Amino acid sequence: MTATTDTGVGITPPATRPTVPWRRRLPYLLLLPATVTVLALVGYPVLSAVLTSFRQSDLAELVSGETVWNGLGNYTAVLSDPAFWLSTVRTLLFTAACVSTSVLGGLLVALLMRHVHRVVRGVLQVSLVLAWAMPMLAATTVFQWMFDQNYGILNKTLVQLGFPSFAGYSWFSTGWSTMAVIMVLIAWQSIPFVAFTLYAGILGVPGELYEAASLDGASSWQAFRSVTWTALRPLINIVTFLSLLWDFKVFTQVWAIRQGGPDGGSTTLPVLQFIKGIATSHFGVAAAVSVLMTLMLVAITWQNLRLMLRAEEAE
Known part of the structure; x- marks a missing residue:
């Protein structure tokens, strides 16, 4: 008598789908609320601006209530306008000057805070915080x-120092001198952030x-270049990048000082966008400028x- 057993030949277990642990x-679930919030707060305005840039979107359209699509007409008008290209060049030069001044000034102030007495350092830091905390319009005034x-x-100070030609000198008579004043203002407001960082x-x-560099006979400049600059390079890249974004979009100070004058000599791209959208009510053209x-x-x-x-x- 022989016993037989069922070996289950030909029967395979059902395939199971690999599961991802929770x-x-x-x-990704934790990032979901922030992602939805950013898309709602940023995505919708950007999409609205892009759609508006393809519409006529002027007073006539607003009064009639009819949507008039004009394709690339707004972009053609902007790109064929010499004022747009002048404002673009002016904005790029202004941004480069502001960023260079802010980063270099902030680096010098940071090095100064490292070497001065703690009392002087405390006074300097309080002064920087006060300059940083001052509202834009108050600083502009x-x-x-x-x-x-x-x-x-x-x-008055320059006249007292022996420069009588500055008596009654107008710093806002030309566009370049006006932009120079605004650049000093922007740098004055930006240096505290760069310096503290x-x-x-x-x-x-x-x-x-630093002790190793001193033992190797390195001078102060060599120690700065080989130690300090190497350590600060990532931070300098970050503050330079942030300054580029911020200074490229500067509007409040430029508009508050001379509204883009004299004769458009200090009109940057943000000011041009405001003039097109508010002063002339060409909202479609202003939206095209914002997209560009x-x-x-x-x-x-x-x-x-x-x-x-x-x-x-x-x-």
């Missing part, structure tokens, strides 16, 4: 008074590196990110 899904033609303290980076540099500005910022962002990634890979 812990791997949790980060102060600078307008300082550079006033008849009552400005700058002209770079000073925090300087504090993170180990003192042993966004594309420029995207190009600047992409290029800066590439440079930052290359710098990290090189290190």
Whole structure:
């Protein structure tokens, strides 16, 4: 008598689909509220501006209530306008000057805070915080008074120092001099952020590196170049990138000082957009300017990110 057993030949268990542990899904679920919020707050205005740039969107359309699509007409009008190209060049030069002045000034102030006495450092830091905390319009009003033609303290000081030609000198008579004043104002407001950021980076540099450089006979400049600059380079890249974005979009100070004057000599792209949209009620043209500005910022962002990634890979 032999016993037989069922070996189950030919029967395969049902295939089971691999499951993703919930812990791997949790980060995406946590990001979901922020993603939805950003899309709602940023995506909708951007989409609205893009759609408006393809519409006539002037007073006639608003009064009639009819949507008039004109294709690329607004972009053709903007790109064929010499004022747009002049404003673009002026904005790029103004941004480069503001960023260079702010980053260089902030670096010098950060190095100064590292070497001065703690009492002087405390006074300097309080002064920087006060300058940083001052509202834009209040700071703009102060600078307008300082550079006033008849009552400005700058002209009076220069005359007292032996420069009589500055008596009654108008700092806002030309577009370039007006932009220079605005650049000083922007740098004055931006240097505190750059200085505190770079000073925090300087504090993170180990003192042993400076001691090793000193033992190797390195001069102050060589120690700065080999130790301080190397440690601060990532932070300098970040503050430069942020300053580019912020200074490219400056509007309040430019408009408050001379409304883009004299004779459009200080009109930047944000001011041109405001003039097209509010002063002349050509909202479609203003939307086209804003879309072109966004594309420029995207190009600047992409290029800066590439440079930052290359710098990290090189290190």
